[in-house]
Amino acid sequence: MPITCEVHFDSNPAKVVYAGQVLSGTCRLTSTEHLYVRSIFIRIQGTAHAQWREGTDENSKTFTGDEDYLNERTYFVNRSTFYAGGETRLLAGSYTYNFQCMLPPDLPSSFEGEFGYIRYCTRVVIDIPLLPDQTFEQLFTVIKAVNLNADPALRAPFIAERRKTFSPFLLCCFKSSPPMTILARIPVRGYTPGQVINLEINVKNESDQPASKFTIKLIKQVSYYVCENSTSQKHETIPILRMETRGCDIGKEEDYRVNLEVPSIPPSDFSTSNIIKVKYSISIIGSVPCFHFDPIIDLPITIGTNPIQDITPAANGDPHPDDIIIYHPTSVILPPSVSQVPDQNNQLPYSAVPSAPSAPFPFPQEEPPSYMQAMQSATIADSNNFTPKYPMYNQRTS
Structure with missing residues (x-):
């Protein structure tokens, strides 16, 4: 029929x-x-x-x-x-x-x-x-509309510092070398697909180990659950973008400027679904000789659907000399629900993704985005070959 x-x-x-x-x-x-x-x-x-x-x-x-x-x-x-x-x-x-x-x-x-x-x-x-x-x-x-302008914390720059020391191989009782210090900065903490993340990195290598290169990745982290508050869970880490820069020799100091264009990817969401949660970060990995752990520094970011408007740079905090890993968020007015007390990883929390705006159409004062099929959209094994589309903006810088 x-x-x-x-x-x-x-x-x-x-x-x-x-x-x-x-x-x-x-x-x-x-x-x-x-x-x-x-x-x-x-x-x-x-x-x-x-x-x-x-x-x-x-x-x-x-x-x-x-x-x-x-x-x-x-x-x-x-x-x-x-x-x-x-x-x-x-x-x-x-x-x-x-x-x-x-x-x-x-x-x-x-x-x-x-x-x-x-x-x-x-x-x-x-x-x-x-x-x-x-x-x-x-x-x-x-x-789900994620208006990055709804959260003041996302408008502020984000600075993270990592100090990595190296001990002689199999001679752990010996005094460690001076540190290799990696300082990374992004101008804001929220981006939309189509925007470019302007990442600045400073490396001061006072250690006795050279870094042959630095790898920068835009990471999507997906958590799967059986049900709400379930202890049965599966975590998936997906490198969306990957770039490499030159290294830093012993006794040298290097500055790097890396531009990461955000592709078509779903917005951050760690609250709406009880069984699938998505978040993002920028990971910087230094490659050092064998028998030493590579220094790694992560910068959490939020991917939204409405880009931040009228960005005004603010003053950055000074590094604290005693901590190994320090995050320096700029002073901003945070929502009452967001604590400013560092967690066990010495990292200040960033607020949850804002909810959808009350306006029925989420782009009243800006040029509507185009829509492109998702990048890195692996599919669970079934007969479906559908690829979602997400908003892409023509704003070239963050």
Whole structure:
């Protein structure tokens, strides 16, 4: 029974919609034959799924988590319109139906990963008597708006320092060498895809070990859970970007300026979904000779959907001489919920990702972004080949 179905979103060929907006469109059904149906409806669904395996062979165990966010149904041909016998006869031809759905404001962004996904789809179902249902599914992208201007802490520069000392190999009782000091700075802590992160690095090598090179990575860290507050979890670390710079010899001091253009990636979100959480950081790794641990320094950043406007540089704090790893956030007015007490890693916390703005359209005073398919969007093993799209801005510097 040849039936075709096309679903179109109103004025939205990219099929990208924000949480809290109205999703509307048309469904066009075409049949080359007359047919009887019990009902025709469209279901708009949002679900998350996580799955991974631990152990080997007979000792392996599979962990699975699922979460539902959206399940709305609109009938085009309903039971209340049935003729006698509970069936409706549709003549051969084309039929166009309209649908509309208000998306909840707290939906997590679409995501595809190696061990899980967050997906949204329209599913048109034709209930035909005595035959299997005809189902037509189409995936689309939902984005949770993360306005970087809503959090004052993200507007401030971020400075991190690492002092690394080296002990003689197998002679740990000997006095360590003077340190290799790495100081890294970014002008703000929040970025959107399409922007360039201007990273500045200063290395002062007073140690007795040379650094042959420095590797800079933009890291996406994904955590998968079976359910809320579950102790069963899987962590995935994905290098999104990778760059290398020259090294720093013994007794030398070097300055580096690295530009990292943020590709199309999902926004940071560690609160909306209970089973898939996403965060980002910049990692700087110095390569030193064998038998020594490489110095590593991490700078946490937030990826949002609305770029920071009217950035005003602020004064930076001075390094503390006694700590091994020190973070120097600029003085800013933090929300009451954000503590300014360093944690056990001597790192000041940064506030959670802000929620979606109340305005129905999240770009009232700026040029709307374009939308590009996600970079590094590995997919859990199934028949799906969908790649979400995320907003890309044309702002070239941070």
